[in-house]
Amino acid sequence: MKTILRLLTVLxxxxxxxxxxxxxxxxxxxxxxxxxxxxAKIAAGQTSEADLKxxxxxxxxxxxxxxxxxxxxxxxxxxxxxxxxxxxxGETDKGRQLIEQLKTGYPDTVIAKSADKIxxxxxxxxxxxxxxxxxxxxxxxxxxxxxxxxxxxxxVGALKGKVVLVDxxxxxxxxxxxxxxxxxxxxxxxxxxxxxxxxxxxxxDREKLDAFLKQTEGMTWKQYFDGQGWxxxxxxxxxxxSIPFAVLIGPDGKIIGKSLRGEDLENAVAAAxxxx
Numbered sequence: 001m002k003t004i005l006r007l008l009t010v011l012x013x014x015x016x017x018x019x020x021x022x023x024x025x026x027x028x029x030x031x032x033x034x035x036x037x038x039x040a041k042i043a044a045g046q047t048s049e050a051d052l053k054x055x056x057x058x059x060x061x062x063x064x065x066x067x068x069x070x071x072x073x074x075x076x077x078x079x080x081x082x083x084x085x086x087x088x089x090g091e092t093d094k095g096r097q098l099i100e101q102l103k104t105g106y107p108d109t110v111i112a113k114s115a116d117k118i119x120x121x122x123x124x125x126x127x128x129x130x131x132x133x134x135x136x137x138x139x140x141x142x143x144x145x146x147x148x149x150x151x152x153x154x155x156v157g158a159l160k161g162k163v164v165l166v167d168x169x170x171x172x173x174x175x176x177x178x179x180x181x182x183x184x185x186x187x188x189x190x191x192x193x194x195x196x197x198x199x200x201x202x203x204x205d206r207e208k209l210d211a212f213l214k215q216t217e218g219m220t221w222k223q224y225f226d227g228q229g230w231x232x233x234x235x236x237x238x239x240x241x242s243i244p245f246a247v248l249i250g251p252d253g254k255i256i257g258k259s260l261r262g263e264d265l266e267n268a269v270a271a272a273x274x275x276x
Contacts (some may be wrong), residue, residue: 075109091120106119131239163272164193167246170202171212176244186266197221204229
């Protein structure tokens with residue numbers, strides 16, 4: 001459903017996008033008719049390359065009718081075809097080829113100038129999945145060496161022999177804030193037994209983060225913050241695509257759980273400490 005909604009948004013943009021760039025023209029009426037046909041097929045669940053074979057041919061015909069013109073209208077048609085491959089059919093390679101074609105064949109258009117960002121957005125989920133695979137339960141946690149909010153060294157390795165939760169969160173994240181009471185309760189229940197937390201804040205405003213930590217009673221563990229939001233160095237390193245996200249690491253440095261919430265977190269921490 002998420003993919004279909006995103007594609008329908010792209011379809012609307014393909015028709016309505018305006019630009020002040022040179023050579024801008026509105027898509028031909030036939031393009032709007034084609035978009036309507038594609039919407040109907042998607043709504044009916046017809047999303048394979050075979051289902052949309054006729055519409056893909058129509059795209060090629062409409063693009064050919066531009067006679068090599070490097071207009072916004074022509075670029076939008078190529079872009080729309082690329083998005084069908086990427087978002088509906090899951091044909092990443094074919095979609096990438098068309099986005100690359102925008103860069104080389106329509107370099108002065110608005111869409112072509114955003115091609116690198118589009119390509120990055122295509123590649124990021126695959127890269128994130130690969131990074132997340134390195135965080136499988138039972139594997140050694142791939143450590144980091146950074147500094148906390150006070151400028152002091154911070155790493156999981158420095159806490160060897162303890163149970164450590166690396167918690168990715170942000171003050172603006174509602175689910176994160178909703179889970180905080182459970183995290184704080186678990187921390188204070190087991191901290192003296194050898195439980196530690198390292199927070200990784202995806203905030204971009206240091207003052208807001210400091211104020212939140214000051215007013216949130218019991219949230220006294222170390223925090224890593226670099227002000228980059230979703231570009232946070234450690235979030236990128238571990239392929240974090242959504243928060244809250246947390247990794248629980250045992251005394252031996254191996255991962256024993258991920259994204260544990262509420263009682264599940266407390267039970268996992270208690271069990272890990274009991275084995276020490």
